[in-house]
Structure formats: C-alpha cells, structure tokens
Amino acid sequence: MNAPILRLFGLVLVLFAALVGMTSWNSVINAEEYRSNELNARPQIQQQRVHRGVIRARDDTLLARSVRGSDDLYKRRYAPEAQLFAQVIGYDFLRIGRAGLEQSRNDALAGERNELTSVVDQLRGRRRVGDSIVTNLDPGAQRAALQALGGRKGAVVAIEPATGKVRVMASTPTYDPNRLDDSGVYRRLSTDEANSPLINRATQAGYPPGSTFKVVTATAALDGGGFTPESTVVGNSPMNISGAPLRNFSNEQFGSVTLTTALTKSVNTVWAQVAERVGNDRMAEYMERYGFDSDPPMDYPDAQMLPSGVYEGGELLSPASERVDIGRVGIGQERLRVTPLQMATIAATIANGGVRMKPRLTSRIVDADGRTVERIEPERARRVMSRQTASQLTDMMGNVVREGTGTAAALEGIEVAGKTGTAELDIARRINQPSFIGFAPRDRPRVAIAVSLERIPGGQGGVDAAPIAQRVMRELLR
Amino acid sequence: MTARNRELFALIPASLLVTAGFAAVFIQRDDLLSDLSLTYGALFLGLCLAAHLVLRMTLRDADPYMFPLVAVLACFGLVMLYRLDESLARDQAGWFVVGLALFAGTILGLRGDHRVLERYRYSIALVGMLLLLLPRLGSPVNGAYLSFDVGPIAFQPAEFAKIAIVIFLASYLRDTRQVLVVGARRFLGITFPPLKHLGPLLAVWGTAMLLLFVIQDLGSSLMFFGGFLALVYVATNRVSFVVIGMALFAVGARMLYAVRPTIQSRVDAWLNPFDPELYNREIGGSYQIAQSVFSQADGGLFGQGFGQAVVQLGDNPPILPAAHTDLIYAVIADELGLLGACAVLLVYLLLVERGFKTAMLATDSFSKLLATGLTAVLALQVFVIVGGVTKLIPLTGVTLPFISYGGSSIVANFILLALLLLVSDRARREAARP
Numbered sequence: 001m002n003a004p005i006l007r008l009f010g011l012v013l014v015l016f017a018a019l020v021g022m023t024s025w026n027s028v029i030n031a032e033e034y035r036s037n038e039l040n041a042r043p044q045i046q047q048q049r050v051h052r053g054v055i056r057a058r059d060d061t062l063l064a065r066s067v068r069g070s071d072d073l074y075k076r077r078y079a080p081e082a083q084l085f086a087q088v089i090g091y092d093f094l095r096i097g098r099a100g101l102e103q104s105r106n107d108a109l110a111g112e113r114n115e116l117t118s119v120v121d122q123l124r125g126r127r128r129v130g131d132s133i134v135t136n137l138d139p140g141a142q143r144a145a146l147q148a149l150g151g152r153k154g155a156v157v158a159i160e161p162a163t164g165k166v167r168v169m170a171s172t173p174t175y176d177p178n179r180l181d182d183s184g185v186y187r188r189l190s191t192d193e194a195n196s197p198l199i200n201r202a203t204q205a206g207y208p209p210g211s212t213f214k215v216v217t218a219t220a221a222l223d224g225g226g227f228t229p230e231s232t233v234v235g236n237s238p239m240n241i242s243g244a245p246l247r248n249f250s251n252e253q254f255g256s257v258t259l260t261t262a263l264t265k266s267v268n269t270v271w272a273q274v275a276e277r278v279g280n281d282r283m284a285e286y287m288e289r290y291g292f293d294s295d296p297p298m299d300y301p302d303a304q305m306l307p308s309g310v311y312e313g314g315e316l317l318s319p320a321s322e323r324v325d326i327g328r329v330g331i332g333q334e335r336l337r338v339t340p341l342q343m344a345t346i347a348a349t350i351a352n353g354g355v356r357m358k359p360r361l362t363s364r365i366v367d368a369d370g371r372t373v374e375r376i377e378p379e380r381a382r383r384v385m386s387r388q389t390a391s392q393l394t395d396m397m398g399n400v401v402r403e404g405t406g407t408a409a410a411l412e413g414i415e416v417a418g419k420t421g422t423a424e425l426d427i428a429r430r431i432n433q434p435s436f437i438g439f440a441p442r443d444r445p446r447v448a449i450a451v452s453l454e455r456i457p458g459g460q461g462g463v464d465a466a467p468i469a470q471r472v473m474r475e476l477l478r
Numbered sequence: 479m480t481a482r483n484r485e486l487f488a489l490i491p492a493s494l495l496v497t498a499g500f501a502a503v504f505i506q507r508d509d510l511l512s513d514l515s516l517t518y519g520a521l522f523l524g525l526c527l528a529a530h531l532v533l534r535m536t537l538r539d540a541d542p543y544m545f546p547l548v549a550v551l552a553c554f555g556l557v558m559l560y561r562l563d564e565s566l567a568r569d570q571a572g573w574f575v576v577g578l579a580l581f582a583g584t585i586l587g588l589r590g591d592h593r594v595l596e597r598y599r600y601s602i603a604l605v606g607m608l609l610l611l612l613p614r615l616g617s618p619v620n621g622a623y624l625s626f627d628v629g630p631i632a633f634q635p636a637e638f639a640k641i642a643i644v645i646f647l648a649s650y651l652r653d654t655r656q657v658l659v660v661g662a663r664r665f666l667g668i669t670f671p672p673l674k675h676l677g678p679l680l681a682v683w684g685t686a687m688l689l690l691f692v693i694q695d696l697g698s699s700l701m702f703f704g705g706f707l708a709l710v711y712v713a714t715n716r717v718s719f720v721v722i723g724m725a726l727f728a729v730g731a732r733m734l735y736a737v738r739p740t741i742q743s744r745v746d747a748w749l750n751p752f753d754p755e756l757y758n759r760e761i762g763g764s765y766q767i768a769q770s771v772f773s774q775a776d777g778g779l780f781g782q783g784f785g786q787a788v789v790q791l792g793d794n795p796p797i798l799p800a801a802h803t804d805l806i807y808a809v810i811a812d813e814l815g816l817l818g819a820c821a822v823l824l825v826y827l828l829l830v831e832r833g834f835k836t837a838m839l840a841t842d843s844f845s846k847l848l849a850t851g852l853t854a855v856l857a858l859q860v861f862v863i864v865g866g867v868t869k870l871i872p873l874t875g876v877t878l879p880f881i882s883y884g885g886s887s888i889v890a891n892f893i894l895l896a897l898l899l900l901v902s903d904r905a906r907r908e909a910a911r912p
Contacts, residue, residue, distance in 0.1 A: 001846050002838045004712045008850065009834045012857045016827050019861065020820055022868035026774035027816040034775035039757055042772050042788050045797070049788075071791040 048073040048094050053109045053130035055089055055101065057081065057139045058167075058363065063089055064102070064177075066130075076102075078177040084142045086174045087200035088135075088300075088361065093181045100200070101361055103301045105133050108365045108373075129368040136165035136363045144475040145170040148468040154453035155201035157344035158472055161439060161448045163378035164348070164357030166298070167476055168449075169341075171201040203296065203305045206337025207452045210421030210461065211405075212437045213332030214263060214271045215346055215393065220278045220286040221259070223389040229260045229396055233274060235267040241327035246272055249422075263396045264404035266420065268331045275330020283329060284320035289384040290346055290356065293318070297358040297381055298341070308342035310335050332421060343450035347437040350397070351417075351445035354390035356381040398442050401466075406436065408466035411474055415442035418469065420461030430458050436465035440473050447476045481542040481906070482534045488546035489530060492553055493523040499557030502784045521571075522553055525578060532582045536589045537903035539910065541836055544902070547829045548880055548895055552888070554822065555881035558809060561785055562802050566883050573885040577892035584896035592900040593844055599649040606642030607685065609635035610698075636698045637877070637890035640855050641897070643702060647709050648847035655713040655843070696731070696741055697862045697874025701855060703727050708854035709847055712837075748872035766805070767866075767873045769798050774811040774819075774868070781815030802883040804875050807867045822881070823864070830857045833898055839905040849901045852894050 026034065035043055051074055055064040063082040066074040076092045090100015098106060106112075111130040138158075145156040149172045158168035175197040179185045189197050199205065221227035235254030238245035248254065248268045254261075262270035275283055287293065293309045293316055295302050310317045310324055312335060319329055328334040341359065349356040358379045365374040385393075397417035400406040405420040418438025425431045434456055439448035449472060451465040497519030526549050533540060552574060560567035588594065595602065612635050651658075685702075707723045710716075735741050740762065747756055747764035751771070756764040776782060787809050790796040801809050811819040833853030840846045859876055866873035877887040 001712055001715070001843070004715045005834050005837050005846070005850055008708055008712060008854065009831065012830055012834075012854075012861075013827070015857070015861045015865075016823055018870055019823055019864045019868060022865070022870040023774065023811055023819050023823075024816055026771045026868055027777045027811050027819070028779055031775040031778060034772055037752060037768075037772070039752055039754070039768060040772045040775075042776055042797075045788050045791070046776070071794060073791060 044094055045073065047110050048075070050074065050110050051129045052076065052092065053111070053132035053366075053368075055082075055109070056132065056134045057085075057137050058135060059139065060134070061139050063135075064092075075181070076177075081139050083174060083176050084139060084146060085137055085169070086177050087171045087198065087202075087304075088137065088169045089177065090301075090304075091177045091180050095183050096180060096186050099198075099301065099304065101133070101135070101300065104299050105362060105365075108133060131368070131373055132366045134363045134366060135361055136160075136167060137169070137361065138167045138476065141168045141472055141475040142170055145468065145472045146172065146174070148471045149453075152453050152456065153195070153201070154451070155205060155340040156449070156451050156468060156472055157202045157340045158447055158449045158476060159344050159348045159357075159359055161348040161351035161445045162357070164359045165363070165378070166359050166361050167447065168472055169200075169202045169361070171199070171205075173197045200304055201452075201454075202340045203298070203300060205339060205452075205454075206306050206308065206311065207340065207435065207454070208423035208425070208433050209332040209336055209338040209343060209452075210423035210433060210435055211266045211268075211271075211332055212343055212346075212419050212421035212435050212450075212461070213336065213338070214266065214330070215350070215397065215419050215437065216286060216290060217271050217275045217278070217283070217330040218259065218263060218393060218396065219290075219350075219385050219389060220282050221274050222392055223286070223385040225278045225282060227259060227274065227278075229392050230258050232256045232258055233262065233270045235262060235270040237269055239269040239273070241269070241272045241276070242325040246327070246331075260396045260399055263419065264399045266400075266405050271331045272327035276327045278326075278330075280320045280322070280324060280326045283326050284318055286384070287319055289382065290349060291342060291381065292338075296339075296341055296345070297379075299360060299362050299376070305341075306337070306339055308336075308338040311337050332423060340450045340452045343435065343437045343452065344448055347418075347439050347450060348448035349384050350390050350393045351439035351448045352390075353387045354385040355383050394442060397438065401438065405462040406438065406466050408462055409436060409438055409470045409473075411440060411470060411477070414440050414477060416440040416470075416473065417442045417445075418466065420466055422459070422461045425455060431455050432457075432459045434459040434461040434464040436461050436469045438466075438469055438473075440477060447473055449473055481539055482530070485533065485542035485545055486530060488543060489523070489526050489549060492546055492549040493519055493526065495550060496522045496553035496557060499554065499784075500560065503557060503561045518556075522556070525575065529578050529581060532585060533899065536585050537899055539906040540899040540903035541832050541906065544829060544832045544895060544899060547825055547832070548892075550825055551822075551829075551880035555806075555878075555883075557784075558806060558881065559802055559883055561813075562789060562809070566802055569885070570883055570888065573888045576885070577889040580889055581892040581896045584893050585900060588897075588900055592848075592897065592904070593842070595645050595848075596649040596652075596844055599646050602642045603646035606639040606646065609639040609642065634877075634884060634886035636695075637884075637886040638893075640702065640705070640859075641852070641890060641894055644705060644709070644851035644855055645848065645897075647706060648844055648851050651709055651713040651847055652843040658710075658714050658719075659716065695874055695876075696744060696872060697866065697876040700871075700874070701858045701862050701876060704858040705851055705855040708858075709851045712850045713843075713847060744872045744874065748869065751869065766799050767869060770805050770808040770867050770873070771869055773798050773805070773808040777812040777815045777819075779816050781811070781813050781818050784813055787812035800875075803877060804863065804873070804882070805867055806878055806882050807864050810881075823860075826857070826860050826879075832902075833857075836898060836902040836905060839909050840901055841905065841908050845901045845905065849898055852898055856891070856894060 052066040057063055061081050062079050064078050067077050069075050082089050088100055090102040092098045092102040108131045145168050153172055156168055156170040159166055173195050175189055235257050237248040237251050237253055246269055254267050294307050295305045310319050325334050329336055358381050360376055362376045364372050367373050394417050397419055401409050401416045401418045406418040409416050409418050416438055421435040423433040425433055435452040437450045439445040449469045451468045453464055456464055500518045556567055556570055559570050707720050711720045743762035747767055750756055751764040751768040757768055789798045789801045798805055810822055830853055837846050837849035840849055856879055859879055863876045863878050865871040877884050879891045
C-alpha cells in the first residue's frame with residue numbers, strides 16, 4: 001500500500017502548490033488590481049490610520065493637523081487660518097478624497113517614503129508618521145488680499161520674483177474646509193454653479209486678461225521683434241484690425257505715439273498693430289516662453305490647474321493658427337483665457353530680469369522629529385527675454401503706475417511697476433473684468449502680483465483691481 | 479540521539495517563536511516590551527515540556543517531529559489570536575490545556591495497542607454520524623449548521639466526527655480491501671467494485687450527500703468525502719474507484735446546488751465576488767470573500783507587520799468578518815505577507831509528510847489506513863479552508879487546524895495527533911527491531 005500513499009502525498013503537494021499559487025496571485029501578482037478595486041476601502045482606511053503631517057504657513061502658523069478618533073482613524077482638522085487658504089490647502093477626508101496641497105504633497109504628508117525605509121521602520125516597530133510641510137504662504141498678506149477683495153469674486157496671486165515662492169493665493173468666495181467632511185455640505189458646495197467656492201480661481205479660472213496682456217505683446221515686440229520703447233505707431237481710433245474696426249477706450253485719438261506712451265495710456269489700436277506686425281508665430285513663441293499652453297509647473301494637482309491660452313470650443317488653440325486674430329490677442333481680447341497665476345508669472349518674470357521661475361507653494365518638508373527632510377529649492381523654468389528687454393518693460397510699466405492708468409497701485413516711498421486691464425464682458429450692461437499685474441519695488445522687486453475680479457458692473461482695472469494690488473504689496477513689503 | 483531528545487530540541491524553536499511573536503505584538507501595541515511576553519513564552523514552554531514528558535514515558539519511539547511542528551502551529555495561532563483579541567487568546571490557551579490533557583489521555587488509554595479501536599468500529603461510526611447531525615438542533619450560522627451550544631460553549635461536532643469516521647473506514651477497508659479488488663468487474667472499460675461491497679461505499683457517499691443536504695456545508699462534506707476517497711484509493715490502489723467516487727460527488731453536489739440556495743449563493747459569491755449586488759447582500763453575499771482577497775492584497779511579499787491589518791475599526795462591525803476563525807489565513811497573509819503564509823503552509827506540509835511517512839512505516843493494514851486517513855483529512859481541511867480564503871474554491875466554514883480560534887477544533891486535532899503518534903510509536907519500534 002506504500003506506492004498509493006506516496007502518490008497521495010504527491011497529490012497533496014500539488015494541492016498545496018495551488019494554495020501557494022493562489023496566495024501569490026492575491027498578495028503579489030494581482031494585488032494592485034485588488035487594491036484599486038472600487039469596493040476596496042482599505043487603501044483609504046490605511047491612509048487615515050497614518051498620523052498625517054501638519055501643514056504650516058510660512059510663519060509656522062498651523063493650518064492643518066490630524067486628530068485621532070474613537071475608531072483609531074485620524075481625521076483632518078483645519079485651523080481657522082486655513083479658511084484663508086481653503087482652495088490652496090485643499091482637503092483630505094475619507095469620503096470625498098483629496099484636493100489641493102493635501103493631494104499634491106500626499107506622499108510626504110502620509111509618510112510614504114521608499115520601500116526600504118518603511119521596511120526598516122517596520123522592523124524597528126515604528127508606527128508610520130507623516131512628514132509636515134511648511135508652505136511659502138503668508139497669512140497676513142493673504143488676509144489683506146481677502147479683505148481687499150471684499151466679497152467680490154476673483155483672485156489675487158503674489159509671487160516672490162527671484163524664487164517663485166507663492167506668498168499669496170486668494171480665491172473668493174471661500175469656504176470652511178472642516179465642513180466638507182459632511183458629504184451633504186460637500187455636495188452642495190461642489191454643485192453651486194453660481195459661486196463655485198471649491199474652484200481655485202487663481203489656478204482654474206480662465207479670465208479674459210484685457211490690457212494686462214499688452215505686456216506680453218510688448219515683450220515679443222521689444223525682445224528682437226524690431227521695436228524699441230521709442231518706436232512710434234499711429235494710435236487713431238477706430239482702426240481696421242483683421243477686417244473689423246477696433247476702438248480705443250472712449251474712442252480717444254492719440255496720433256503718433258511711442259510704445260512707452262502707448263502702454264502708459266493703454267492704446268488699443270497701437271498694440272493691435274504691433275501684434276500684427278510681430279506676427280502670429282512670434283506672439284505664439286513668447287506666450288509659450290511665458291508658460292502659456294501648458295499646466296503651470298507648480299506643486300499643485302494638475303486637475304486643479306488650467307493652462308492659459310487661446311481656447312476654441314474648450315480646447316487650446318495655438319496662437320500661431322491662422323484662425324486666431326492676433327491683433328486682438330495682442331490687446332488681451334479674442335478667445336484668450338488666462339489664469340491669475342499665469343498673469344502673476346508674467347509680472348514676476350519681468351521683475352526677475354527676464355527669467356521665469358517655477359511657482360512654489362511648499363518651502364520645505366519636515367519629519368516628525370523636526371528635521372528638514374527636503375528643502376524645495378527655487379527652480380528656473382527658462383529665460384523668457386533678455387535682461388535689457390526686461391529692464392525696458394520695467395521702465396514702461398513704471399510709467400503706467402507713475403502717470404498712467406495704474407496710479408492707484410502706487411505705494412508711498414516705493415516705486416511700483418504695473419499694468420491695468422479692463423476686459424469688457426457685456427458691453428450693453430457695462431459688465432467688465434478689471435485686472436492688474438505689477439511688481440515692487442521697481443528696481444529691486446520683492447513681490448510680483450496679479451489681481452482679477454469677476455463681472456464687476458462698470459469696473460475698471462485702474463479703479464477696482466489696482467488698489468487691491470497696492471494693499472497686498474504694502475502688506476508684503478512691510 | 480534518541481527520538482525524544484530530538485523532539486525536545488525541536489521544541490526550542492517553537493518556544494522561541496511564541497516569545498518573539500508575543501514580543502512583536504507587545505511592541506506593536508504599547509511601543510514597550512513587557513516581560514509578559516517572556517511569561518507567555520515560559521508558560522507555553524512548560525506545557526509543551528509536560529506533553530513531551532508524557533511522550534517520553536509512553537511513546538518512546540514515536541516520530542520526533544510531529545509534536546514540535548504542531549506546537550509551532552499552535553503557538554503561532556495563539557500569537558495571531560492575541561493580536562486580534564486578547565480574550566480570544568486566553569480562551570484558546572485554556573482549550574490548548576484541555577487539548578493537551580485529552581492528548582495525554584488518548585495516549586495513556588491506547589498505549590497498549592491502538593488497534594482495540596477496531597473492535598468498536600460500528601459504535602464509533604454511529605457516534606460519528608450522530609455527532610454530525612447534532613448541530614441540526616441548533617440554529618444555522620451563515621446558512622450552515624456547524625455548531626450547537628453546550629452552555630456557553632459552541633461545540634463543533636464535525637471536528638470530532640472526522641476522526642470517528644476515519645477510524646471506522648480504516649477498519650472497514652482493512653477487511654474488505656482484498657475483496658474489493660478481487661471481485662471487481664470491468665464494464666465499459668471502467669473497473670467497478672463488486673456490487674455486494676458497493677453498498678457500504680455508496681452508504682458513505684450517501685452520508686456525504688446527506689451532510690451536504692442537512693448541515694448544508696460544502697467544506698465539511700468535501701473534507702469527509704475526500705478523506706474517504708483517499709482511503710479507498712490507498713486500500714485498493716484503483717484510480718477508477720476514486721474517479722467513480724468523484725463523479726458521484728460531483729453529480730450529487732450539482733443536484734444539491736440546484737435545490738439549496740445556501741450552496742448556490744456560496745458558489746455565486748466565489749464566481750463573482752465583486753458583483754455589487756452580491757457584495758452588498760446582507761446574508762450569504764460575497765462581502766467576506768471579497769474582503770479576504772483585499773486583505774491578502776494588502777500583504778504583498780513581506781506583509782504589513784503584526785497588528786497592521788485592517789480588521790475592525792472601533793466598535794463598528796468588522797471590516798474583515800470571522801478574522802479569528804475562517805479568515806485567519808487572510809490575516810496571516812496580510813500581516814506576514816506571502817512569505818509568512820507560505821511558511822505556515824510549509825509547516826502543514828511537513829506535518830503531512832510525517833503523517834504519510836508514519837503510514838508507510840506501519841506494518842499492519844489498519845494502522846496504515848488509519849494514519850493515511852487522519853493525515854489526508856488534516857491536509858484536506860487545510861486545503862478546503864485556505865483554498866476558500868484564497869478564492870481557489872468556494873469559501874466554506876472549516877477551521878485552520880491548530881491556528882483558528884475554536885475549542886472543538888484544537889481539542890479534536892490534538893486527539894488526531896495522539897492517534898498518529900500511537901501508530902508511529904509502534905511502527906518505528908517494529909521497524910527498528912532486527
């Protein structure tokens with residue numbers, strides 16, 4: 001009877017091999033698929049079991065922390081100051097997922113380092129603790145921006161030109177992130193089409209830039225485009241641009257003016273002609289250099305950033321296309337959609353001598369013992385224009401604030417450079433999009449700023465947006 | 479070195495394992511190492527030493543590796559249970575003591591000659607059948623009648639019945655194995671056993687079907703019937719008998735599948751565990767098997783470490799139901815990874831190897847068949863539950879021997895081990911004799 005017993009053992013071996021095979025399939029081979037199964041709540045539960053790191057402002061103000069609940073899961077709690085930065089910080093809740101910095105810096109916050117470190121930690125019996133992040137955000141200036149916006153919808157972005165550090169990123173209306181844990185509140189806020197409080201207008205709203213875009217046209221013209229600040233162009237009104245008459249503000253006649261004057265007084269017909277003479281290709285090239293047509297290189301979720309550019313039916317259309325009326329693009333009209341972050345980047349690039357820096361929300365990552373794990377160093381995106389062009393643009397923008405449309409942005413004792421914009425959304429009802437971009441101090445810039453306000457009846461960049469910029473810059477330069 | 483000394487040395491890794499295991503759980507829980515882990519280790523070592531002394535006095539020549547292998551499994555089970563729920567581990571430790579007592583009792587009672595069991599084979603068979611039908615008096619758990627309550631204790635008679643039935647079959651087949659082979663007829667190219675002896679065999683098949691029908695548990699009946707086929711095969715060396723048996727089982731199971739919704743839903747849950755309707759069904763749905771594979775997927779190659787598996791959150795209903803009994807293998811795979819789970823399977827495989835080795839060494843047919851049957855039933859039980867948990871076969875409620883929580887399981891399996899050691903002692907002594 002020994003031969004059949006041996007064969008029986010052989011059968012047991014085969015059966016056990018099948019068990020090992022199935023366990024391998026479940027635990028290793030097909031594990032990723034199971035982990036991403038929509039019925040599987042374990043990955044989320046596991047992340048909520050980690051003591052997630054805190055998020056702090058630049059001055060160490062606590063913005064977000066985690067507290068342990070009765071069910072052994074940690075839950076996010078946002079400090080009152082976090083409401084100032086609601087859309088930037090985002091949220092992290094079991095039921096609704098993650099957004100904002102909570103999403104883009106999730107690996108650090110959840111303490112997910114490489115496989116080896118976690119195995120070592122496990123052997124040492126350490127419970128995984130998330131790293132903390134310290135942001136570049138300035139609560140004082142952010143509060144000033146929100147107060148200056150005063151309940152109007154819109155956004156303010158302030159960047160440190162030399163480093164790309166984002167100091168202010170305000171979007172109104174805002175909300176209390178703690179309340180999103182209630183799925184009813186979340187559903188109501190996420191479907192509120194009229195106010196869209198969850199939208200970060202600074203990065204997601206494609207606003208018509210109006211005359212602030214003339215700075216881009218000027219860059220393409222001056223930076224080897226055959227123009228100088230003293231080049232003269234006839235600024236009569238109306239003028240025929242792409243087969244349709246274009247008027248100056250109040251249909252004003254300017255005659256022959258220099259580009260400096262044309263920027264100071266925001267002469268539409270001059271800049272439309274300049275853009276036409278510079279041409280589609282060159283305009284497209286400089287827009288791309290400034291960062292148009294792609295997601296901004298910021299440490300923020302791609303899904304919450306809109307590339308700026310010319311849009312046709314919801315899709316980006318290259319400004320080099322013949323279907324684009326480049327004359328009207330040159331004065332910020334046409335189908336241009338530009339985010340406040342992109343507008344701030346334009347100002348910051350000029351302020352930084354022509355070099356565009358990548359915008360950065362995070363300053364450093366700190367572990368549970370207070371050691372800095374990673375410092376987010378300033379990173380240059382590219383040189384957009386020559387130092388000389390940047391300097392010429394700075395002078396021209398200085399004139400705008402000194403004696404042109406942007407005087408409301410002027411600071412006492414500090415020279416400010418800037419450009420106003422007033423995009424007409426509804427000419428019959430005089431509903432406009434006022435905006436302003438600028439930087440200060442003019443000769444050693446420490447802050448670049450963009451302000452844009454949504455649908456203001458009778459609103460003008462120099463009247464409505466410039467004072468907001470002035471207030472925030474004053475706060476940041478204190 | 480004598481067999482008993484080898485056994486003594488082999489117990490050292492087992493007690494080290496239990497100490498290290500408790501230490502790991504303590505560290506996980508309190509971030510400080512309590513000397514309680516040493517106490518637990520010492521207590522466990524003491525118990526094992528006591529059992530070892532019984533073996534040293536009574537079964538001098540028995541296989542030296544079986545008991546340490548079981549000790550490893552049992553102590554590993556205690557650590558896992560301790561990690562899930564301290565009170566469960568305390569209960570289980572109590573049952574461990576009861577199991578060891580019955581283990582010693584069985585050995586002392588049968589040390590003269592275990593073949594006396596043959597004399598009572600029909601009584602044993604009857605007791606086994608009655609045990610199986612007892613749970614019908616109780617209320618079903620997840621649609622299956624597996625246990626009934628004796629005071630505060632949930633008694634699982636199937637664990638004991640499996641031993642009774644193996645004893646009966648080993649004895650019955652010892653008598654009839656020759657005639658089954660000699661009287662066999664070939665018909666349509668298949669060898670059939672003689673009709674006269676087909677009766678009792680059909681009766682066993684009928685019993686398995688009845689089990690399926692009455693207690694509605696596919697797992698137990700698969701285990702019983704598989705053990706039966708293994709014995710028939712070893713007794714007669716005829717594959718055709720096994721094929722006929724399997725065909726009959728398949729037919730019966732298919733018929734029952736059609737009429738029994740409990741079995742139907744088990745199979746449906748196995749085939750489509752991620753079907754939302756099945757997943758969300760309150761009773762008999764696929765939630766358990768889906769969570770089982772999700773839990774294993776969390777483990778990866780090395781596992782998440784002791785205490786890291788998502789089993790329960792606060793006082794809410796458990797995320798992973800029956801983690802301490804049916805699904806304990808999923809927790810092992812989750813916390814110790816593929817490697818840990820394979821190590822556990824390897825220990826079972828070594829134990830099975832020792833069991834079959836014992837059967838091959840035994841000189842008389844009854845002992846051979848008894849050792850084969852007991853080993854096969856143990857191996858099948860592991861296969862049925864681990865196969866169910868890993869979604870190789872439909873999930874049914876049997877315990878993982880020596881590891882799962884459950885008094886009946888641990889006590890019955892210690893008796894099973896005692897019988898194997900009794901067979902082994904005689905076989906090895908006779909083999910050593912010139």
